[in-house]
Amino acid sequence: MTDAEPLDTPLSRDEMIAVIEGRGAARRVPVLLHFWTHPTTFGDRQGAVERLLARWPHDVQVVPIRMPAVYETPGDGLPFSDEYRWVDYDRPPTPAASAGLDAQVAIDDWARLDGVLEHFPDPRYGGLLAPGSPPDGRYRLGTWWFCLFERHWQLRGMANALTDYYTAPEAVHRLFRALTDFYLAVMERAARERGVDGFMTSDDLGTQTGTFFSTDVFDEFFRPYYRELIARAHELGRHFWLHACGNIESFLPGFIDLGLDVIHPIQKYTMDEREIARKFGGRITFWAGFDVQRIIPWGTADEVRDEVRAMIDTYWRPEGRFMLTAGNGINGDCPLPSLEALYEEAFTAGKKERMLIK
Secondary structure: OOOOOOOOOOOOHHHHHHHHOOOOOOOEOOEOOHHHEOHHHHHHHHHHHHHHHHHOOOOEEEEEEOOOEOOOOOOOOOOOOOOOEOOOOOOOOOOOOOOOHHHOOOOOOHHHHHHHHHOOOOOOOOOOEOOOOOOOOOEEEEEOOOOOHHHHHHHHOHHHHHHHHHHOHHHHHHHHHHHHHHHHHHHHHHHHHHOOOEEEEEOOOEOOOOEOOOHHHHHHHHHHHHHHHHHHHHHOOOEEEEEOOOOOHHHHHHHHHHOOOEEEOOOEOOEOHHHHHHHHEOOEEEEEEEOOOOHHHHOOHHHHHHHHHHHHHHHOOOOOOEEEEEOOOEOOOOOHHHHHHHHHHHHHHOEHHHHHHO
16 A cells, blocks of 8 residues: 555545435544644644645535635735725724734724725625635535634724623624625625535634623624524525534524534533533534644544544434534644544544444
8 A cells, every 4th residue: 555545535425415414424424634634834744744634535625715804905906806805994003913813903993884894895806716626526615714703803802892792782783794794695606606515614602611702692693693694504505514612502502593504613621522412412513623732732642542432422423413523723733643543543433334333
């Protein structure tokens, strides 16, 4: 066997759809580890990581969706690129660019909002969707980062965002209305022009110990807009996936009520994953994330294998509703033997026949 010889084959689009919709487990647990593995962070081990990834399949075909930058336009001369940015002005003077990402404030005064909304990015921008690869039989996942909460704090700064729900509710709703309308148009384009099967976006709604805000705030400011996004995905015959780090247990019933199809990562050490699987298993698909805070950087290869098997034992169901991935980026602090163990165990321990014997 040569280094280039694949060790497995990707699941088909139909197999993935059946798993997500709870219509039956595939021949093995779907594995989406490539999505979170970043070879360029491994330094002189980059080549070894790239060879490892080349030998194992990725069960989705990623279709990136290019979101606007905060201040800079693309400058590529494509249609509608001249105003393709979130705000209609250059960087405000404070805080300094050296401040943390969550402390940088683009909309420093809600009085700017009228101008921001008047010049909001146009979803007809010609570079919104990269040319990408044609369909190859795998599930096609259209992806963008930052949805509502993350986009809110990106534009207002974290401290402002967390108080805006109480001090400027009307402005928040106006911003979320514009963001939602933009995302709806983006989703329609991605479905029509790239034939994606699902949409994945992110909103890190939790801390290590709980959510950033109450369920009342979630219900007032987030539920209406997520309802629209999820409903539009379903109207288009697509799925809606959400990455939300931290302890989001109190929000899960709401997302299930809204019809969210896939949730990631059920972050280890913030929630009891066995309890989450018991309470919500079968009602939503868990895109369960392998721990990258402790086990990947500090565990042994054997401990990695043990954790993969524990995850499969926790989440696997004969009707599907479980996919395996990393909880966040796998970077250069990961020992190569641990990465090898993660991939090998993920693809072998979750074979359907093994699970049915149990």
